[in-house]
Amino acid sequence: MSQKAVFYHAGCPVCADAERQFADSLDPRKYDIEIVHLGQAKNRIAEAEAAGVKSVPAFVIGGHPYHINFGADLAALK
């Protein structure tokens, strides 16, 4: 069974690149990927923050945050 992986981004260039290289490239047999634009879905910011996300782009997999490079602080999206 595939595991849920949420990719949080904010439409920034660093985000778009990480989305292409990772969110679009993880093995679909391993991960069920949801892509969330926090600039558009501000109601999802709290859940990202609760999982430990400090900046975007980032994944949350199994409750753990994985920041990929640095695009924008989560605080800047509120």
Add this chain to the structure above:
Amino acid sequence: MSQKAVFYHAGCPVCADAERQFADSLDPRKYDIEIVHLGQAKNRIAEAEAAGVKSVPAFVIGGHPYHINFGADLAALK
């Protein structure tokens, strides 16, 4: 044709976790993944640095660095 993706790590817990979640989980149809332990292969540090890697764990894909969280500074591995 799959693209070359190099995953650099140093055996740290953050590295091992990132390896499991990403290096072992990228779609093998998209990426040809090489895993490099920079603590053991110090002769590869220069190439990682040249690609812009500042810390491990990190990927280099298409010449671009992708840092995942933070395990150790590259400088600490020299």
